Amino acid sequence: MDSKAIEILQIIESNGRIEIPILAKMVDATEEEVKQYLAELEKERVILSYSAVIDWAKVRDQEGITAVIDVKVTPKRGVGFDEVAERIYRFPEVQALYLMSGAYDLSVVIESKTMSESARFVSDKLSTIDSVISTTTHFQLKKYKHDGVVFDEPDKDRRMVVSP
Structure with missing residues (x-):
């Protein structure tokens, strides 16, 4: 290139x-x-997609739940983590999936309408996969920056300071 x-x-x-x-x-x-x-x-699939960063918190009745799920898995001989990762990323709720170093193996980002939907995803879909040993779910409370874009950046006061 x-x-x-x-x-x-x-x-x-x-x-x-x-x-x-x-x-x-x-x-x-x-x-x-x-x-x-x-x-x-x-x-060549170097460019995979063109996307927009949207602040859904500003769109009435459209804000959902974003959860980051840490997943420990048992890798399979010959395919490692790839096979279980492929099973997970095929679920429509999954927005992102990363192989991680550290205390857990995979980081799964899902979006849903309610916390109950997120809980059902973990209990009914994710934890039922044979290779999955454990999960830890974290819920996003507020988004400050995403893909390099700052949310709710304060307007700068452009007035000149005048002092006596």
Whole structure:
């Protein structure tokens, strides 16, 4: 992968909606070259998705529950953690899944409408998987920053200080 592709990736990672003409100027390339880079990066699955960061707390009746579940598992011979991870990430509630170092093996992020739904996910789906030894569930109380975006950033007072 050349330096221009990496530069394009860095730019679109922070602004997936940047227009092609602007992106082309930023990386000193033609619009057609940028389109080709993007098409190739999407084809190679380097670019997996373009997404928006939304503050659901500001959308009435749409705020849900986010839970982070620490999971200890017994890895299977020959496939390690991959097989159990694949079973877990196929559940529609799962928004993210990471292999971790430390006290637990997997970190599962789920979203649901209620705490009861989250509890049912853990008890009915996650803990019933043979390789799962234990789970610890943490509920998100407030989101301060996500994907580099700060939520509820205070407005800066732009008035000039006047003192006698």
